[in-house]
Amino acid sequence: MGNTSSMLTQYDIEELQEHCNHAFSQQEIVSLYHRFCQLDRNGSGFIPGDEFLSVPEFAVNPLSQRLLRMLDGLNFKEFVAFLSAFSPRTSLQHKIEFIFRVYDFDSNGRVTFDDILCGLRDLTGSFISEQQRQKVLTRVLEEAGYTKDSSLVLSDFMKILGNSDLKMEVEVPID
Amino acid sequence: MAGLGSSSSEMDLDRLNIEEYLTVESIRESPRKLHLRDLLDISPTLKEAAGAIVDDSFTRCFKSNPPEPWNWNVYLFPLWCLGVVIRYGILFPLRVTILAAGWIAFFSAFLPVHFLLGDHNKLRQKVERKLVEMICSVFVASWTGVIKYHGPRPSIRPQQVFVANHTSMIDFIILEQMTAFAVIMQKHPGWVGFIQKTILESVGCIWFNRTESKDREIVARKLREHTQGVDKNPVLIFPEGTCVNNHYTVMFKKGAFELGCAVCPVAIKYNKIFVDAFWNSKKQSFTMHLVQLMTSWAVVCDVWYLEPQYIRPGETPIEFAERVRDMISIRAGLKKVPWDGYLKYFRPSPKLIERKQQIFAESVLQRLEEK
Numbered sequence: 038m039g040n041t042s043s044m045l046t047q048y049d050i051e052e053l054q055e056h057c058n059h060a061f062s063q064q065e066i067v068s069l070y071h072r073f074c075q076l077d078r079n080g081s082g083f084i085p086g087d088e089f090l091s092v093p094e095f096a097v098n099p100l101s102q103r104l105l106r107m108l109d110g111l112n113f114k115e116f117v118a119f120l121s122a123f124s125p126r127t128s129l130q131h132k133i134e135f136i137f138r139v140y141d142f143d144s145n146g147r148v149t150f151d152d153i154l155c156g157l158r159d160l161t162g163s164f165i166s167e168q169q170r171q172k173v174l175t176r177v178l179e180e181a182g183y184t185k186d187s188s189l190v191l192s193d194f195m196k197i198l199g200n201s202d203l204k205m206e207v208e209v210p211i212d
Numbered sequence: 213m214a215g216l217g218s219s220s221s222e223m224d225l226d227r228l229n230i231e232e233y234l235t236v237e238s239i240r241e242s243p244r245k246l247h248l249r250d251l252l253d254i255s256p257t258l259k260e261a262a263g264a265i266v267d268d269s270f271t272r273c274f275k276s277n278p279p280e281p282w283n284w285n286v287y288l289f290p291l292w293c294l295g296v297v298i299r300y301g302i303l304f305p306l307r308v309t310i311l312a313a314g315w316i317a318f319f320s321a322f323l324p325v326h327f328l329l330g331d332h333n334k335l336r337q338k339v340e341r342k343l344v345e346m347i348c349s350v351f352v353a354s355w356t357g358v359i360k361y362h363g364p365r366p367s368i369r370p371q372q373v374f375v376a377n378h379t380s381m382i383d384f385i386i387l388e389q390m391t392a393f394a395v396i397m398q399k400h401p402g403w404v405g406f407i408q409k410t411i412l413e414s415v416g417c418i419w420f421n422r423t424e425s426k427d428r429e430i431v432a433r434k435l436r437e438h439t440q441g442v443d444k445n446p447v448l449i450f451p452e453g454t455c456v457n458n459h460y461t462v463m464f465k466k467g468a469f470e471l472g473c474a475v476c477p478v479a480i481k482y483n484k485i486f487v488d489a490f491w492n493s494k495k496q497s498f499t500m501h502l503v504q505l506m507t508s509w510a511v512v513c514d515v516w517y518l519e520p521q522y523i524r525p526g527e528t529p530i531e532f533a534e535r536v537r538d539m540i541s542i543r544a545g546l547k548k549v550p551w552d553g554y555l556k557y558f559r560p561s562p563k564l565i566e567r568k569q570q571i572f573a574e575s576v577l578q579r580l581e582e583k
Contacts, residue, residue, distance in 0.1 A: 075271070092268045123262040165577060208266075
C-alpha cells in the first residue's frame with residue numbers, strides 16, 4: 038500500500054512526456070503509473086507477460102500473443118511509449134508506424150508476404166483455410182499494385198493506410 | 213496458447229455459457245470490395261488490446277478501496293488518534309470478549325443437543341437452527357453491524373432458492389442471523405473449514421471445491437434433493453461464485469436458475485463509510501478480514517429481499533439469470549460486467565479468441581465472395 042504517485046516527481050513526469058512526444062497529460066501519466074504498479078505485482082519494475090494475460094479482456098484478444106512479445110519486459114518509460122500510439126494527440130504517422138511494427142515481427146524494417154499472412158492467421162484462426170488465406174492475400178496485394186514477392190516498407194504502409202481513419206484512440210481514465 | 217488450454221478442460225461445465233453472455237460486437241457492416249487497406253488495418257483489435265492494458269472492467273471488480281483516513285488537519289488528527297485508541301484499545305477487546313462468550317454459550321448448548329438427540333429429531337433441528345442464527349447475531353454484534361432489512365422475511369417452504377450478490381463471507385453471516393439458510397459455498401481451510409464441517413452441516417449447508425468438476429455434479433444433485441424437501445431450510449446461493457467488491461456484479465452461474473423453482477433475489481449493499489466489507493481473499497485471510505471489521509466503528513449495510521421470480525416460458529436459464537442479475541444490480545446500485553468471476557482463478561478459454569477470429573474471418577470471406 039502507500040501513496041505510489043509520490044514516487045513520480047515533476048521531473049520524471051516531464052521527462053516521460055518528452056519521451057512520448059506529449060501524447061499524455063501529466064495526470065494521464067500518473068494514472069498510467071498507478072496501472073503499471075497494479076500490474077507489476079512484484080514491484081520488479083516491469084510487467085511479466087503472465088500478468089497481462091491475467092487481464093481477461095487482453096487475453097481474449099486475437100493479437101495478444103503478438104503484442105506480448107512487444108510488451109514483455111518493458112519498464113515504465115517504454116510502457117508509456119508503447120501506449121502513446123493510442124493517444125488522440127499522436128499523429129496518424131506514428132500510429133501507422135506502430136501497426137507496421139506489429140506486422141514486422143523480425144523488426145528488419147520490411148513486411149513480407151509471410152509477415153502479413155502470419156498476422157492474418159492470428160486474426161482468423163482456423164476459420165479460413167491456409168490456401169484461402171494465401172489466395173485472398175495474393176489477390177488484394179495484386180490489386181493494390183504489389184506482388185507476392187514484394188516486401189512492404191514503412192512508406193508503403195503510409196500510402197496504404199494514410200487515407201483511412203484508424204480507430205486507435207484509447208482514453209486513459211483519470212480518477 | 214498452451215497456457216490457456218491447460219486449465220480450460222475442467223472448467224468447461226461453466227464455460228459453456230460465457231460465450232452466450234458476450235454479445236457479438238460490431239460485425240463490419242456494409243459489405244464492399246476487400247482492399248489491402250482493410251486487411252492491414254488492425255486498429256480496432258489493437259485498440260481493444262490497449263484499452264484492456266490501460267484499464268479493464270475485470271480487475272476493477274476485485275479492487276479493494278482502502279478507507280480514507282480523515283486525519284488530515286491539526287484539529288482532526290488528535291480526534292482521529294483518539295478514535296484509533298478507542299477502536300483498538302476498547303472496542304476490539306470488548307468485541308473479542310463478546311465473540312468468545314458467544315461461542316462458549318453456543319457450544320455448551322449445541323454439543324449436548326447434537327450428540328444426545330437423534331438424527332431426524334424435529335426438536336434437534338429446531339434448536340440447531342436457532343443456535344446458528346444466534347451465533348451469527350453474535351458475529352454481527354462483534355462488528356457493530358448496523359443492518360437494515362427491507363422486504364418480507366424469507367419463510368421455510370419447498371421449491372425456492374435465494375440468490376444474492378457476494379462481497380464477503382460476512383454476507384452469509386448477515387443473512388443467516390435472520391433466517392437459517394442452507395448455503396452453497398466454497399470449502400475453506402482452517403477454522404472456517406472446521407465450522408463448515410461440524411456446525412453448518414447441521415443446517416443443511418453444502419460445501420464444494422471450485423476446482424473439482426466432480427464436486428460440482430454432487431452439488432447439483434444435492435441441491436435438487438434439498439429444494440424438494442418440505443421442512444428443509446431455504447437454500448441460499450451466491451451465483452457469482454466469488455467475492456466482488458460491491459461496485460460490480462459478475463456473471464451469474466446458471467445452476468440456481470435451472471432448478472425450475474422460485475428464485476428469490478436478495479440484494480446486499482454495504483456502506484463504506486467506516487470500513488470496506490469486500491474480502492479480497494487473495495490478499496487477506498478471513499481471520500484478518502474479521503479483525504479489520506472488528507477494529508472499525510461499524511459495518512453498515514442494507515439488505516433487500518426482492519420479489520420471487522419464475523422462469524418465463526421460452527426463457528433460457530441464462531436469460532433468466534441475467535434478468536435476476538439486473539434486478540439485484542439495480543436495487544443495490546451495482547454495475548454489471550460480462551465476466552465470469554472464475555477468471556480470477558483460471559485463464560479465459562481459447563473459445564473466446566476463436567469467436568473473435570470467426571467474426572473477422574467471416575467478414576473477409578463474405579467480401580471475397582462478392583467479387
